[in-house]
Amino acid sequence: MGPLSFLSRLFGGGASARSADGGVYIRVKCDACGEVIQARINPTSELSQLDEGGYYVRKVLVGRQCFRAIEVQLRYSDLGRTEISREVKGGTSVE
Numbered sequence: 001m002g003p004l005s006f007l008s009r010l011f012g013g014g015a016s017a018r019s020a021d022g023g024v025y026i027r028v029k030c031d032a033c034g035e036v037i038q039a040r041i042n043p044t045s046e047l048s049q050l051d052e053g054g055y056y057v058r059k060v061l062v063g064r065q066c067f068r069a070i071e072v073q074l075r076y077s078d079l080g081r082t083e084i085s086r087e088v089k090g091g092t093s094v095e
């Protein structure tokens, strides 16, 4: 039971991509068991600037059902969290 599981419970269900606290929420579905896992990204502390422009963050999510790691790589064009690409390994993007 890690911190991400805690967040999933806390914010689970119907959260939009952006929230009042400035966090960006993403949801992915585990390819192995179908569990939907939500993660929060804090743009001000977690995004890394890319040489070619834009921002990047990599998250590894682990669900509660099968404990497989799902790697998510996200790119944003600016700190306004405009998403330009999303890559999910081990899962499928839900929103």
Ligand SMILES: [Zn+2]
Pocket: 030, 031, 032, 033, 034, 035, 063, 065, 066, 067, 068
């Ligand atoms: Zn799973």
